[in-house]
Amino acid sequence: MLIELKDVNKTYNNGQPLHVLKGINLGIDSGEFVSIMGASGSGKSTLLNILGILDNYDTGEYHIDGRLIKNLSEKQAAAYRNKMIGFIFQSFNLIGFKTAVENVELPLFYQGVNRRKRHELAMQYLDRLGLAGWAGHYPNEMSGGQKQRVAIARALITNPKIILADEPTGALDSKTSEEVMQLLGELNRQDKVTIIVVTHESGVANCTDKIVHIKDGVIGRIEDNREHHSSMFGTQTIMK
């Protein structure tokens, strides 16, 4: 098991306490391509943030690769995120005043990799995602699909074990969404990287091998979707 959650609980205490995650038990193996689906407010993002060590949980246990992730200092958390986890966000979260290649380089900067090597590697990844020609462009000069591909390159550059994507296609049209999901699928198959995608869209979920349904803060059905017949892109995009 690469990722193991045992009875994880999370309550938000801003004013009215809100028990969002009510005992999550979930295991994800290395190399899996998983989607998490659920209604709005069901706690998908909360769960993903805990998986990404961006947020804390209250009780239970969370292990990555057998290591307990609990009560880490900010410094340790940053180091784990840097080495083991790549993030893809709905709103891309590229740094606006840095060019595409500089954005992709950034995780390596925080690893202390020297400039030349960083640049070389970032160019390789951009090339792989078909963006070599856009390396010197700023995010506001690119389309949503291109921006998301830059973000994917940034997530991949440290060669992480896990890629976490919170509604990566939420800001893209369905054609671009499909391209991005295919890209993630390829990366999963070629690089054996574990990918967890949070989504509303069944078409997006259908691209993954396993669909985890979350309802009212607990894990519901876990669907095996290796046949990819759950629902096709464009048809029955129920929640969009």
Place this chain on the structure above:
Amino acid sequence: MRDLFVEIAESVRRNKLRTALTGFAVSWGIFMLIVLLGAGNGLMNSFVQGGGGFATNSVSVGGGWTSKPYDGLKQGRRIRLDDGDVATTGGELFVDNVELVSATVGTNATVCYGKKSISGYIDGIYPAAQMMEKREMLAGRFINDKDIADSRKVVVIPESTAQGLLESGESAIGLLGKYVKVGDLAFRVVGIAKSDRMRNSRDLYAPFTTVKTVYGKGQEVGSITFTTKGLDTEKDNEEFEKNYKSVINLRHRAAPDDERAIWVWNRAHQDVQMKQGRNILSTALWIIGLFTLLGGIVGVSNIMLITVKERTHEFGVRKAIGASPWSITKLIISESVAITAFFGYIGMFLGMLTCEVLDKTLGQAKMSIMDEEIAMLVNPGVGLDVALEATLVLIVAGTLAGFFPARKAAGVRPIEALRAE
């Protein structure tokens, strides 16, 4: 390191106007600091130049009246220094602390040159007096050892005294090599000394031995002046004076602890006071300058706070992809130090330039105090040490200005930072 500079440059480029306005406050602060300290130095230099008549390690001794009975003698007795005192001062007893010894013996005399005459005061002195009293020569030479040995009839005339012997408009230098009549005797003028405001304009200098023999002073000595060595602290000086007084007092059968039997004037004390005054002045100027600078620092801190607020989301992204809190802190503090240092140096440069201008203008303006022209400012400006100190101040100030914003930026949890905007 280079990456850090690139990041700072990017951030500054995005906020040019804001940075420039705040930077101006820092420049102004440092500018004021440098100009204040520079002008203060100029003032102190002018003070020292105007008032420093004697070497700071010189001690003058003269006879006084006893203030207590001793050894069967009543109080109120006049003590006159004599050749023995001079010998004792320069002798074995004080060899560790006394360097050069000079003595004076003087008398009033009418001095004539041509038709003009003044009632002057002939000071019989030793060559060492030149250095001790910081006598500068305008022309010719001072009294030398040969004059002393041969009891030559020569005089050195201060410029202001010479003026009394000349028609107005005539140069004092003209007296050099001429003979003046002192009483009934003719003395050759071997030097014209610069005059200063501390001394009488009726003094003339002649060899000690000449005055003694000509005026029949016998063993008597007017005052003794000597330079000291190895007296580094106020305490050393006091101890030495006490010891010296007791020795000389005893030679004249006065109580060793009689404070008034002889008077001792040690310029070391004056020097200490001078240094203290200088320190107080420069401390006061530093404080004023630093307070001026404070406004700039608060400004920088303020823009850093705004920057941090604006960039919260960006910092969230950076943290999500692995930036440690320290790397964020470092970024903010470096930016703050860079802005402070950059504008600080502009201010420092302009401040030094202004000191130069002061030197060329006020530095050349003279004011007249007691017959003497002195410059209002002498060498205004600050040394390398102050520039280095100011640099240090800037770095500390920049760090301080960036510290709280940086802590704020580093302290925000990544999840909250990402939600921001």
